[in-house]
Amino acid sequence: MRVAGILLVEDDPSVRTALELALTRQGHSVTSYATGEEALDHIRARRPEIAILDVMLPGIDGVEVCRRIRKLDQLPVILLTARGDDLDVVVGLEAGADDYVVKPVEPRVLDARIRAVLRRAESAASDRITFGDLVIDRGALKVTLAGKEIHLTPTELRLLLELVRHPGQVLNRRYLLRAVWDHTHIADSRLVDACVQRIRAKIEPKPAEPVFIHTVRGFGYRFSPP
């Protein structure tokens, strides 16, 4: 099982050791600190994969630690709070926290949250673009719609990628012909239209009312997210 390096910041010693024990049992490797300052001092050296921060801390509070971590690194952050205070949630999310857990928390719940956040962080690092339900992974050359993988042929994929490279821009047929097909194709042809139609049939929920690839009469096509 994959082991995550967790940075835990919690000032209450009993809660800290309990969490540390629980997380270690789940297979994580945990480094914990009682204060934000210590954590920030060591974060560079430790290179954790995720930080779990108590909001109520002596000195710099968890939200502020989160903010500073965000300036340093893309490190995912989960905030822990004692009360279900709504204000905290807002502030925490604004500070860039990835998730928010209310104490007391069951270890298996926390573990699930950690894994979810890590999964999200990892996939965000891959070379992807997301437009609503539509996810285009340029590294894997995969397109998914609402989680379901869509099969696009090479030409369709090249055309879609070209459109997506210029979101919101209208691209005319001549440009698209040049960019997607080889230069041997000149002048006007229905080629682009047909290809757009094929893509729509695959990615548009209702091809007759396209949400992604819009026709701009007399000019060409525009990709714009819904």
Add this chain to the structure above:
Amino acid sequence: MRVAGILLVEDDPSVRTALELALTRQGHSVTSYATGEEALDHIRARRPEIAILDVMLPGIDGVEVCRRIRKLDQLPVILLTARGDDLDVVVGLEAGADDYVVKPVEPRVLDARIRAVLRRAESAASDRITFGDLVIDRGALKVTLAGKEIHLTPTELRLLLELVRHPGQVLNRRYLLRAVWDHTHIADSRLVDACVQRIRAKIEPKPAEPVFIHTVRGFGYRFSPP
């Protein structure tokens, strides 16, 4: 305290500052130099986690810097080059670069590449990689499937390792030819296909429905765990 982050070497000041800004925004800490000499001078003191090198540099070029870095350290290297210079790819791979990015590059793409290379470097620390039933031991150069050892020939093993180095990424035939075979081979050849087929026959439970090495028609092959 250890200073970790990205070592950037790029002679064009505008590109350099743009990249520096973009990478910093992504949460990286960046140190940049205009020449390879400066970079090499400071690399010991700075202890970066990854180096990003422009290929075209005054004085020592990026490829040579890469070669010298390799002699010093296991430091991962990404080479930057102007669009589509094939010769560079060959030389770069020979010099031991971990990845190769064509300028102009979008920040999010570069960021994804950086993270991929870092992840790879991290997992390279361990000699074994596991994908479901498939275990690849790079130290012993052994492959086992569900505990049973699979015999792969040298070429097959090199190809598999190259695919596995970029899990989830589509690699085209030209790239694979260059990475696995020497550059004497002409671009158009069924060599890669044949070798993939041979690997599949050995590691895929049902070669007709591959689970590990997927064909991406018109583009190449992708290794992705089941």
Add this chain to the structure above:
DNA sequence: ACGCCGTGTCACAGTTTGGTGACACATACC
């Protein structure tokens, strides 16, 4: 309402692509 122009839709045939097995040559190992 009418016709026109730009676009959507569809079927089909020619082309391309990759899987597959056979085979020849090279190399290493007895």
Add this chain to the structure above:
DNA sequence: GGTATGTGTCACCAAACTGTGACACGGCGT
């Protein structure tokens, strides 16, 4: 030398892909 193994190439085939043309459709200006 003889054998086994590894490697590159080829030909064939099935499947996938693509360009094209014909026709339908719908908005727009007259």
